[in-house]
Amino acid sequence: MSNKKTLTPGDAFFLLIESDKTPSQIGVLARVKLPKGKDKTFIVEMIEGFRKYQPTAEPYNLKLAKRSPTSPMYSWEKVDNVDIDYHLRHSALPQPGGERELAVLISRxxxxxxxxxxPMWELHVIEGLEDDCFAIYAKMHHALIDGVAGSRLMAHWAQQTEPDVAPDFLPFWAKPLPQKNHSTKANSENQSSNKEGFVSQCTAAFKSVAIVLQAVWKSIRGQCNKNSIGLVAPYSAPNSILNVAIGPQRRVSTVEFSTDRLLAIGKQHGGTLNDVVMAICGGALRRYLSELDELPETSLIAQVPVSFRPKDEVGGGNAIGALLASLGTDEEDTLARFNKVIASMSAGKALLSGMNAKQITTYSALMTLPFVIGQMTKIGNRRRNPMYNVVISNVPGPRETRYLNGAELFSVHPVSFVMQGQALNITLYTYADKITFVFTACRESLSSVQHLVGHTTDALDDLERALGIKP
Amino acid sequence: MSNKKTLTPGDAFFLLIESDKTPSQIGVLARVKLPKGKDKTFIVEMIEGFRKYQPTAEPYNLKLAKRSPTSPMYSWEKVDNVDIDYHLRHSALPQPGGERELAVLISRxxxxxxxxxxPMWELHVIEGLEDDCFAIYAKMHHALIDGVAGSRLMAHWAQQTEPDVAPDFLPFWAKPLPQKNHSTKANSENQSSNKEGFVSQCTAAFKSVAIVLQAVWKSIRGQCNKNSIGLVAPYSAPNSILNVAIGPQRRVSTVEFSTDRLLAIGKQHGGTLNDVVMAICGGALRRYLSELDELPETSLIAQVPVSFRPKDEVGGGNAIGALLASLGTDEEDTLARFNKVIASMSAGKALLSGMNAKQITTYSALMTLPFVIGQMTKIGNRRRNPMYNVVISNVPGPRETRYLNGAELFSVHPVSFVMQGQALNITLYTYADKITFVFTACRESLSSVQHLVGHTTDALDDLERALGIKP
Structure with a gap:
């Protein structure tokens, strides 16, 4: 009896599409403050405490089983004796231990x-940050931990809402991760070892992306042809330097603001937090591309995962869909850009609201498919107009301050991944009273992409000035 | 007119044999003391100084040109604008910044x-070492910089013999590396782009390893059959856990001694520094393998690169050859082991002395070939008795204390690489009055290989006690 477990098609997908230049890995980073009265020996003691725990919980004790011509399926197998010193890593920042040094290390x-x-995960505990802080960076494979669970790993781990130092605070790998059950697909070796199985694993993986592609295509084209104000039709995104073949090195940069600043803008002008985020991204990208003399004539188009209620959903549940929205980068005027973003986001949401749950899934898959094909063929979608220019996703985190073994989480955010033809990913994460913009980019193809940090700050200032919030 | 330069067969060899699990890369590590009166801002200022220099000297500005079906040769092309922030890396050790933390970081x-x-090189400047020290670790591809030049890179760079802080101390990439001229083989695109060229590049690469294999084989067998005392015949090495398929992770550990301690042993008992080194390695490996209950019944055999004068060399020049020698690991008694090593080393050198230069080259190639075949087929030589169990090479460094921009080099040594079927490499480096044992090992296949550090210390103590040098 084998203890192998075949990967779900959705998980195998992230192994099928990855390459040397585009590993399918995600991360989560937290900046943490030493508890009051503790010095940096607290960090060493915490690490030594973690080291005592073998990862006995799934998925942290699963590794990919060896594949062979007679056993080509991707499957997990349990590891009984994990080399914990390999996965748990104590590191340090060089002087002065500021945001810049942290960004450089996380990028590497x-x-x-x-x-x-x-088992495809690592935990780095990084000392040497300014202001008595340290950092926690967890890295994991997207096939092992899905994006939502991954980005919430830190919030799930640091559940304390009071600064209590626990003598036996558990590392995250000592308890199972919710939202994903790797055991449900347990198969015997025989069941999982045939070639037909592998073909069906691949086929199902692609089907999970593009279920019944043709079904909704016409209806979407129809909607688009109605000339709804602001509605973005597929393939109307311009070519841009964001949509090129990428290299293996990443540059991760972040900037955080008080969420209230963004909410005040939405309240003043009308618009959701997501609308304000999109307008800021549009402003920042316009500045960045102008600086490089690479601003397309027509606006950049973002793909935005949104959650909403489908029209056939009577139980009150929400669904996740993806819409295309203009970033207004063709508008020089800040408010004109903001208005364009709002109109485009509204039209996109209206389109989704008119669909039933199945249509939404298919439409969202349609938004993703060309990009998957580009990833598989390693050429991206740079040879023709891309479906969209950049993914911008907004992940909500906890609203209250959290503590990790009594140490306050000052900031926390996910780190995403990029793919062929998509050299930049923007992820937003709200935690406590802050919102963090996380730019995960290809270092080779996007020159000085860390300048987006300054441009984002400027774009927020622009909006506040245009609305009279700031003189 | 193309500026591509075809790699020599010897250099291309290191690209042909490498795999995900066995990158052909070497390193050099130095522990450096801050100059008197300087604090750690000295490190930042030095790095900022280095950052100003573009690598305009070969080989530091060369990268591999893209290959294609119509242009399959490995060739170098010049990079005009090197992303220096990528290659020059400022890092730090976590507390307490001791040998253990340094070994962990270098292993990673x-x-x-x-x-x-x-361009396939990196320079890491690592702060946070105990006793006001920092470290310099350079990593480079074996195809870009040969082993001898690589291991001497630090001595070549840190040429100061007095502690003078220079305001414009140059990074090593600002001046060409001696001993290797990448320009000599410049070819036009046409010359280097045909498939025949690639085949001949491969063929020549292998020929450079096994020139006229058969020619000397019989004479060697003949010599061995004479039952020379201590002479090791090819393929007499036992199977061992050192000769298995390896994984991608390395563990680097080092231990250093006063060279005088080893010389005193050689003087007392009769034997060269190399003989003493071999006896210590034999003692340490016997302890390590016994601890794991993996000690073979017959002695481990080492492959030892040696330099000597061939019999047909009238000009007084030296040649480098490789001999096989017993490590005496089957002998429990320390002096019996030492005597076995001495007899074996002498017999090996006598065999080489009886050959002319061409025979030596061929014999040495013969010592290497099975291991190359194992590397190419990714199975190592574990299916039958290996040609040898471990490579032990002794690289002489400078005898006087050196300074890098006024900072004293406390210790310096190369870091080597391992291959399929050869999970451990031992390199010795002498610098000033110290000798360092460097163990580069596969982390996956050799459990607790860092224990060799303690075993080496014990093996040296054993010899001193057996000879009455130490009570």
């Missing part, structure tokens, strides 16, 4: 592929 | 493959 770590011969 | 860094899309 996020570029290094996970070892596929071991 | 040495496991990460170099980016083949850029």
């Amino acid at each position: 770590l996020h570029s290094i592929p996970l070892d596929h011969g071991r | 860094l040495h496991s990460i493959p170099l980016d083949h899309g850029r």
